Amino acid sequence: MTVELRGSALVVHLFVAARGADPRADRAYLHEVWQRLRDRCALGEPVAGLPTTPSLDGPAGLLAGLRRAGATVPHVEEALLRREHDAYCLSVMREPAGATWAGLEAEWAAVTGGLTTPPGFLGSAHVFLARLPRTGPFSPVVRRGRPDPAPLTPVVRPRLPDPPAPSGSAAAVVRWTPGVTVSHGFAVWEASGATDERASRRLVVVAPHDADERLSGWTWVVGAGRDLPELGRYLLHAARLRTQLRVWSDEHAALRDARRAADTAVDELLDLLATRPGRPTSAQLLDAARRITALQAGEPGLVRTHTSLVEMRRTVQIAGANLAALSDPGAGGPFADDRDLGTWFAQQLDDDAAYVGAARERAGQVAALTDQLLQRRAQDERERFNLAFTGAIGAVLMVLAASQSFGYQPPLPPLVQPAVVALLGAVALLSTLLMLWIIARRRWWARALLWGGWGLVGATTTWVITSATAAEAATETATRWGSAAGFAAACALAALWSTIAARRARSAAQP
Structure with missing residues (x-):
């Protein structure tokens, strides 16, 4: 018929x-x-x-x-x-x-x-x-x-x-x-x-x-x-579902790459931590920790990827619920096709979110362990420096106290005395700057200050040598003016050295 x-x-x-x-x-x-x-x-x-x-x-x-x-x-x-x-x-x-x-x-x-x-x-x-x-x-x-x-x-x-037919297709x-x-x-x-x-x-x-x-x-x-109408609303939610599927398909390769890169970085860091013959340096640990942090927070990092998967999963869940409400229960044909796609896609998103979440947690735990190790090493370095610094200062103070108790007067000409005082102050300042550099050795300004301290020590040392050379022929007036000129020259030389060192340190810190 x-x-x-x-x-x-x-x-x-x-x-x-x-x-x-x-x-x-x-x-x-x-x-x-x-x-x-x-x-x-x-x-x-x-x-x-x-x-x-x-x-x-x-x-x-x-x-x-x-x-x-x-x-x-x-x-x-x-x-x-x-x-x-x-x-x-x-x-x-x-x-x-x-x-x-x-x-x-x-x-x-x-x-x-x-x-x-x-x-x-x-x-x-x-x-x-x-x-x-x-x-x-x-x-x-x-x-x-x-x-x-x-x-x-x-x-x-x-x-x-x-x-x-699409372009290029028969x-x-x-x-x-x-x-x-x-x-x-x-x-x-x-x-x-x-x-x-x-x-x-x-x-x-x-x-x-x-x-x-x-x-x-x-x-x-x-x-x-x-x-x-009902069919129009159904098709709208189905379009949302398939839009999320297209986004997921386009980004799935990047998702796998992010997981693979994070796992590789974590494995490398664990190998460093497990090294026995020669333990990894702080620089190696810090570089590995930075890589993991970049993989977590970068684009497309584990944090953003996991958040995107959770949001996409919620969108698919809402679309699936609306599709079920707008179609006959158990209907076949295109309605079953959409329903089956939504179920399968939701499961894929659940699996991806679970794997990415596990990689994120693993990376976070290893990064936290590395941070603790780095902090412990930094604390050990500061304690060792403090011990050495305290010993050195104690020895200096003991010598000064013994000299004072015995009434010892160093045979220094008047012109040399302010230069020696300035040199001792420069050495004390340098020790403080050295401590600051140990704490913040990755900062360019810490390196600049350290080199400035070395410049001040060098300038005051030059002042001491120059003053000692001219001390025999110095009068009281020459001593006064010579001390002032030496102090000014030492400050100027230290400032110049610090400026040059700061520029070099800043240039080295920039990528």
């Missing part, structure tokens, strides 16, 4: 993120599609008092509407642009008299042809509609008053043309899912690309001959408020 479907129509739902990575490009794309609908499909009249030019800054709800002048039911030709929470939805319904699915798809391809898909593009769905003719109670294509997908499949498949690969009858009384098939990451979907919906209102309310608009 040959069945002739009637009333060919096309509903397009196009979804774009309202808060994407490049909102300007996303909005420009929507404006361009909207303008092409006006120009190429002759949609120029307002719908129900809605603006004909969309303002995408408005709140959620209908933003604009267009219709073809003179088009009346059942030959509806309208376009509606609405915002659904975090997504824009451009919905177009076209059922001109005498239309065919092939012609309607070609006209839509002309509307979007040549446009660059924006970063916030979530997906699109083409829903091809048709109705059965009046049939008797014993029609082979009707079962219990509803279209039977099995005998209708040979009728539907030749009627729907293949989509345009033909588009189309996968037909088995037809299913939904609770609304319609037969539904999907004839889309074979990949799970597909952004464009094509559904076929065949309704009984007397179900125009129910068909429109499930696929096009609901009620006088022209709300997004």
